[in-house]
Amino acid sequence: MSELERKRKSGWESINSEDLEKNIFEFSNDYMNYLNQAKTEREIISLSEKIIREHGFKSIDEYAELHPGDKVYFINRGKSMYIAVMGNKSLEEGINIIGAHADSPRLDLKPNPLVQEGEFAYLKTHYYGGIKKYQWTAIPLALHGVIVKENGEKITVSIGENEGEPVFTITDLLPHLAKEQQQKKLAEAINGENLSIVVGNRPDANDEKEKVKKYILKLLNKKYGITEEDFISSELEAVPAFKARTLGLDESLIAGYGQDDKVCVYTSLRAILEVENPDRTAVCLFSDKEEIGSMGNTGMESHVFDTFISELLNKAKINRPNLLDKVFCNSRMLSADVDAGADPLYAQVTDHNNAGLMGYGISINKYTGAGGKSNSSDANAEYVAFIRRIFNQNNIQYQLAELGKVDIGGGGTIAYILANKGVDVIDCGVPVLSMHAPYEVTSKFDVYTAYQAYKTFFMN
Numbered sequence: 131m132s133e134l135e136r137k138r139k140s141g142w143e144s145i146n147s148e149d150l151e152k153n154i155f156e157f158s159n160d161y162m163n164y165l166n167q168a169k170t171e172r173e174i175i176s177l178s179e180k181i182i183r184e185h186g187f188k189s190i191d192e193y194a195e196l197h198p199g200d201k202v203y204f205i206n207r208g209k210s211m212y213i214a215v216m217g218n219k220s221l222e223e224g225i226n227i228i229g230a231h232a233d234s235p236r237l238d239l240k241p242n243p244l245v246q247e248g249e250f251a252y253l254k255t256h257y258y259g260g261i262k263k264y265q266w267t268a269i270p271l272a273l274h275g276v277i278v279k280e281n282g283e284k285i286t287v288s289i290g291e292n293e294g295e296p297v298f299t300i301t302d303l304l305p306h307l308a309k310e311q312q313q314k315k316l317a318e319a320i321n322g323e324n325l326s327i328v329v330g331n332r333p334d335a336n337d338e339k340e341k342v343k344k345y346i347l348k349l350l351n352k353k354y355g356i357t358e359e360d361f362i363s364s365e366l367e368a369v370p371a372f373k374a375r376t377l378g379l380d381e382s383l384i385a386g387y388g389q390d391d392k393v394c395v396y397t398s399l400r401a402i403l404e405v406e407n408p409d410r411t412a413v414c415l416f417s418d419k420e421e422i423g424s425m426g427n428t429g430m431e432s433h434v435f436d437t438f439i440s441e442l443l444n445k446a447k448i449n450r451p452n453l454l455d456k457v458f459c460n461s462r463m464l465s466a467d468v469d470a471g472a473d474p475l476y477a478q479v480t481d482h483n484n485a486g487l488m489g490y491g492i493s494i495n496k497y498t499g500a501g502g503k504s505n506s507s508d509a510n511a512e513y514v515a516f517i518r519r520i521f522n523q524n525n526i527q528y529q530l531a532e533l534g535k536v537d538i539g540g541g542g543t544i545a546y547i548l549a550n551k552g553v554d555v556i557d558c559g560v561p562v563l564s565m566h567a568p569y570e571v572t573s574k575f576d577v578y579t580a581y582q583a584y585k586t587f588f589m590n
């Protein structure tokens with residue numbers, strides 16, 4: 131029986147054992163270590179594959195048949211993945227899905243990125259996802275990604291993360307000469323076309339024109355064996371070169387790039403590693419392209435996830451026409467995506483009573499959307515009651531939140547995509563400050579709580 135009045139309290143105030151405190155800090159260290167090894171969707175997928183294989187998961191191709199307790203996964207084009215632990219009950223009775231996204235806002239290189247302007251060689255970019263452009267200038271950037279040559283040979287690139295490697299940056303105007311720029315609207319002060327990364331300033335003495343660009347091309351050819359045309363079939367992403375670090379004198383927070391949504395990727399990954407012989411099949415998925423609308427063959431809107439579940443049905447030897455639709459209608463999902471944490475410096479955008487407070491536990495969004503819940507998947511009260519019950523029974527500290535005040539803005543997640551297939555879905559993730567900035571902030575208490583919440587969901 132709950133108390134008459136619902137009171138909210140920071141999770142740090144309710145920590146009643148040294149063990150719990152130790153677990154929170156240890157878990158956060160593991161999480162920061164994970165963030166520092168993987169900054170792009172491709173890196174997240176390959177690192178996560180390495181981790182799950184160490185825990186006994188095998189690719190679906192390695193199984194002829196699937197039985198309760200089997201641990202299986204599928205990777206889609208190196209950018210999204212689905213992980214399952216087969217349940218004791220038939221898949222027909224429904225599965226428990228947790229879905230996060232591995233992509234984060236960043237600056238993608240253009241197909242023909244290398245130019246010389248004045249005395250500089252630049253790589254031109256086209257930003258990916260919703261960014262505030264001014265935040266991406268005058269910070270250290272690293273380049274990550276792949277270059278695929280015409281013959282199919284793939285070169286993996288990572289420059290700017292390790293000591294001794296160069297970094298990159300986008301220059302900005304000095305305040306002394308920025309009188310006109312400073313009068314512009316924030317959204318217009320930096321032109322998207324000007325998000326060009328400095329890569330060189332040294333002319334090649336043996337060349338005639340565009341000497342700085344030529345010098346860079348020669349270096350790239352020497353280091354990677356590539357020519358300028360090879361950029362066409364590359365996917366190179368400029369990301370902040372900073373490391374994830376503990377934030378604050380009390381060490382209660384984490385600052386790092388890409389926590390939207392790698393914080394939910396990591397916490398749900400850790401949760402599924404601990405799932406053994408569940409009643410209902412547990413599925414953890416990491417999708418791609420969420421930040422640009424979930425389209426394409428690695429985004430959640432594609433049918434590749436359906437194909438994976440169909441393959442589970444095939445290999446469990448129970449498939450029949452239309453069974454997949456029934457599986458989805460009997461399934462439950464947590465759409466594991468970050469929530470806007472309430473920021474006291476910008477208190478005017480949130481309704482405090484309906485906002486995710488940092489350190490107050492995992493944030494549940496019954497619906498997202500904007501201005502009249504437009505385009506959102508609104509979870510049923512019955513399903514919210516179920517989530518509330520299992521969280522309360524397992525001492526999971528949670529809060530119900532909205533993404534900002536009613537008419538202020540809003541956003542979306544992958545929740546509606548699975549809901550449209552008939553799954554009961556609710557958004558449930560970690561509150562974040564400075565979301566989509568190069569350096570995002572989370573609370574260690576909330577990160578640990580997400581992991582506990584996801585474990586609880588898988589086992590119920």
Ligand code: MN
Pocket residue numbers: 231390391420467468
């Ligand atoms: Mn997100």
Ligand code: MN
Pocket residue numbers: 390421566
């Ligand atoms: Mn986002």
